[in-house]
Amino acid sequence: MRRLSLTLLAGLMLAGQTAWSRVTLPAHFTSNMVLQQQSTLIIHGTATPGSQVTLVTGWDKKGVTARASATDGKFTLTLTTPKGSLKPYRMTFSDGEETTLDNVLVGEVWLGSGQSNMEMPLKGWGKVLNYEQEIAHAQYPQIRLLQVKKRTSLRPLEQVEVNMGGWQECSPQYVENFSALCYFYALRLWEELKVPVGVIDDDWGGTPAEAWTRAEALQHVTGFEEQAREILRSNYNEAAVKAYYESLPQDRKPHIRDFNNGKHATVLYNAMIHPLIEFPIRGVIWYQGCDNVGRAAQLQALFQTLITDWRKCWKNPSMPFYFVQLANYLQPKDVQPDSQWALLRESQADALCLPHTGMVTNIDLGDANDIHPKTKREVGRRLAAIALHETYGKKKTAFTAPVYERYTVEPDGIHIHFATPQGSEPMVVEDNLPGFTLAGADRKWRVARAKVISGNEVLVSCEGVDFPIAARYGWADNPTCTLRTASGLHVAPFRPARW
Numbered sequence: 001m002r003r004l005s006l007t008l009l010a011g012l013m014l015a016g017q018t019a020w021s022r023v024t025l026p027a028h029f030t031s032n033m034v035l036q037q038q039s040t041l042i043i044h045g046t047a048t049p050g051s052q053v054t055l056v057t058g059w060d061k062k063g064v065t066a067r068a069s070a071t072d073g074k075f076t077l078t079l080t081t082p083k084g085s086l087k088p089y090r091m092t093f094s095d096g097e098e099t100t101l102d103n104v105l106v107g108e109v110w111l112g113s114g115q116s117n118m119e120m121p122l123k124g125w126g127k128v129l130n131y132e133q134e135i136a137h138a139q140y141p142q143i144r145l146l147q148v149k150k151r152t153s154l155r156p157l158e159q160v161e162v163n164m165g166g167w168q169e170c171s172p173q174y175v176e177n178f179s180a181l182c183y184f185y186a187l188r189l190w191e192e193l194k195v196p197v198g199v200i201d202d203d204w205g206g207t208p209a210e211a212w213t214r215a216e217a218l219q220h221v222t223g224f225e226e227q228a229r230e231i232l233r234s235n236y237n238e239a240a241v242k243a244y245y246e247s248l249p250q251d252r253k254p255h256i257r258d259f260n261n262g263k264h265a266t267v268l269y270n271a272m273i274h275p276l277i278e279f280p281i282r283g284v285i286w287y288q289g290c291d292n293v294g295r296a297a298q299l300q301a302l303f304q305t306l307i308t309d310w311r312k313c314w315k316n317p318s319m320p321f322y323f324v325q326l327a328n329y330l331q332p333k334d335v336q337p338d339s340q341w342a343l344l345r346e347s348q349a350d351a352l353c354l355p356h357t358g359m360v361t362n363i364d365l366g367d368a369n370d371i372h373p374k375t376k377r378e379v380g381r382r383l384a385a386i387a388l389h390e391t392y393g394k395k396k397t398a399f400t401a402p403v404y405e406r407y408t409v410e411p412d413g414i415h416i417h418f419a420t421p422q423g424s425e426p427m428v429v430e431d432n433l434p435g436f437t438l439a440g441a442d443r444k445w446r447v448a449r450a451k452v453i454s455g456n457e458v459l460v461s462c463e464g465v466d467f468p469i470a471a472r473y474g475w476a477d478n479p480t481c482t483l484r485t486a487s488g489l490h491v492a493p494f495r496p497a498r499w
Contacts, residue, residue, distance in 0.1 A: 023047045023093040026159050028279060030166030031102045034144045034198025036109045037084035039280035044158070046073040047095035053077065058089030059106070068095060081106050081280075084195040086142060103169075105144065107196030108189060109281045110387075112182035113212065113273070114288030116205030117324070120372050122183065123176040129374040134180075135172045142195075143170035143186045145178050148202040153271040154259045155236035156214075160202075160275045167198070179203065181324075184380025185285055185387075192388055192397075200281070202272055204262045208291040209302050211268040217309035218265055221302050227254050227265055263291070277313040283320030283391065284310065285383055289344055290326065290371060296343035304351050322358040322386045325349065325492060327366030327373050328478040334447045335437055336476035345474075345493055358386035358399065361492040363474050363481045382489070389423045399423045401485050402456050404494040407471065413461030414438065414471045415453075418491070425485035426455025434480040435493075437472045438462040443499070445472070458483070470497040 024046045035041060047053045050070040056063040059082045068075040084107035091101040112118055120126040122135055145168050149161040168174040175183055179201040186199040204211075210224060219228035234240035238259055245257045256263045292299045311319045325348050326341060336342070351357055360382040365375045373379075385399035402418035402425075409415075420426065431451040438448035438460055448462040448471065460471045474481045474493025483491040 022097045023053060023095055023099040025093070025099070025101075026275070027162045027166065028146060028148075028160055028200075028276065029101065030162075031100075031104065032144055032169055033101070033146070033167035034105045034107050034109050034196050035081045036280035036282060037081055037106045037195070039081050041079050041081055041280060042278045043077045043079075044278070045075055045077075045093070047075055047093075049073040051095040054094045055079065056092045056094075058087075058091070058104075084108065086194075086196065105142065105196035105198070107142075107198065108193065109198040109200070109279075110182075110185065110189075110283055110285055111200045111202055111276070111281050112179055112185070112285045112287075113202045114286050115203060115207050115291055117290070117327075117372055118179055118181055118285075118287040119201075119203040119205045120180050120376060121177045122180045122376075126180055126372065126376075127374070128180045128376045130377075131176075131180075134377070135176050138170055138172050138175040138183065138187075140170040140187065140190060142197070143183075143190050144168065144196065144198040145170055145174055145183070146198065146200045147178060148200065148272050148276075150204050150262065151271040152260050152262055152264065152267040154231065154238055154241065154264075154267060156270045156274040158275055160272060180376040181285070181287060181380050181383070184377045185383050188381055188384035189387065189392075192384075192394065193392060200276070202276070204268060204272070206291055207262045207268060207288070209288060209299060209306055210265045211263055212273065212288070213266060213302065213306045214269050214274075214309050214313065215266045217305050221298070221305055223298050224265055224302075226252075231266065273310070274313070281314070281319075283322065283387070286321065286323040287379075288323075289348055293326075293340050293344045296340065296347040299344060300347040300350050303348065304354060307351060307354055307357065318356050320356050320358070320387065320391050321354075322360070322383055323348065323351070324360045324362060324379060324383065327362045328364070328481070329366050329368065329371055330477040331368055332478045332480060333476050335445050336479075337437075337445050337472075339476050341477040342475045342479075342493060342495075346495070349492055349494075356390070358390055359492065360386070361401070361490045363479065363493055364484070364490050366478065368478050378488075385489075395422070397423070398425045398485065398487055398489060401425065401483070401489040401491045402427055403492070404473075404496070407496050409468060413459050414468050416458045416460060416471060416473075416496075418456040418458075420456050425487060425489065427452050427458075427491065428484055428486055429453075429455070430482075433458070433483055435474050435483065436460050437475060438465050438468050439470045439472075440465040440467050441469060443469075452483070470495070470499075472496075 388394040405419040433450040436450040
């Protein structure tokens with residue numbers, strides 16, 4: 001009996017040692033992945049405690065080494081990635097036993113995040129325009145897809161969970177339930193750059209911006225200061241934070257107090273973004289805002305804080321961050337001065353004060369009855385145009401319409417002047433433009449007549465308003481807007497006077 005017990009114990013010890021002896025990597029390090037070219041790659045993993053871990057890559061046969069911790073087997077490897085190419089590489093890790101990643105490419109990596117309009121799959125619940133044809137043609141082995149699993153955590157996590165078994169080559173099988181916008185964005189980059197493109201689908205429908213924001217940053221945003229500071233003070237202790245919530249008077253309790261709810265402050269950053277901040281990316285594409293409608297003033301600071309803090313987390317203050325303004329939605333109205341959707345779009349546009357940002361205007365692509373427009377290919381084209389011009393130096397690629405600059409009041413009406421930054425096109429010259437309203441000294445808004453009188457100037461007038469003092473464009477939940485360039489880039493809604 002004793003001999004049998006000793007044999008069994010020895011077997012269990014051997015089995016445990018064998019299970020731990022192979023290098024284990026984070027879930028987002030798999031075969032088929034794309035690594036950001038010419039970047040510093042930091043890889044954390046576990047191996048046999050005390051062992052020397054070696055990584056040999058297809059682009060650097062010399063390899064790099066690290067010593068696994070004698071207590072928990074954790075190790076960190078740091079290496080530099082080469083210039084992007086179409087050549088697939090192998091990465092071989094060893095602590096005495098090998099773990100191999102195959103078919104690894106080096107190119108451009110982008111993270112797509114936000115809520116349901118970023119999450120919207122080609123098929124599934126999304127069914128974007130011409131989805132059957134789009135899926136059938138989606139055979140692009142140089143585009144790689146990674147989908148992060150939905151998850152929450154009050155505490156910053158070390159690893160994400162992933163769907164589809166990790167990185168996969170773009171094919172009809174994997175693309176149909178992948179973010180349509182991420183796919184169309186990657187496709188356009190691949191068509192123009194001809195280098196591998198990896199996109200990370202990291203989003204959750206119906207979630208607010210604060211859920212994607214780090215507690216350290218949220219403590220500086222009005223409305224979240226106390227909550228964020230308590231989370232940090234308690235060292236992310238759920239019981240302590242719950243007790244804090246219960247101690248507050250009813251009018252100060254957070255609206256969402258369930259840490260498993262994707263709307264709770266910080267929980268999506270902690271579980272779905274934080275584990276990726278040492279994985280090099282070129283930049284971020286973002287489509288979110290519906291869940292913050294009604295809180296536009298708060299979002300103005302919150303969104304800019306999120307952008308700045310994500311850049312801090314990735315240790316890249318100039319990391320591109322390109323976002324999509326909310327599309328037109330709900331029932332059309334000619335005059336709607338109190339539109340909450342218009343206010344939210346304005347708060348989004350205010351983030352353009354930050355360097356290396358860009359905004360897609362899709363005020364023409366919405367649907368009155370569907371908060372999820374099907375025209376994701378066109379949104380992807382417009383997003384990619386920003387990146388091609390601003391990030392990749394394709395200066396012949398137009399990415400913006402003229403931008404509101406100033407207005408003058410003249411005898412024939414209000415003349416609105418537009419700036420034409422590099423990458424913009426002149427506006428199409430036409431009469432009878434919808435979407436404009438005008439106010440006089442009584443501050444009552446009325447439907448106005450408008451016409452383009454040059455490539456960067458619009459004349460707005462209105463019968464019955466003899467002394468106009470302000471004009472607005474696209475100021476409604478679902479305005480009719482046609483002020484555009486020849487290639488279909490639309491002027492963003494604006495209001496020169498903020499009243």
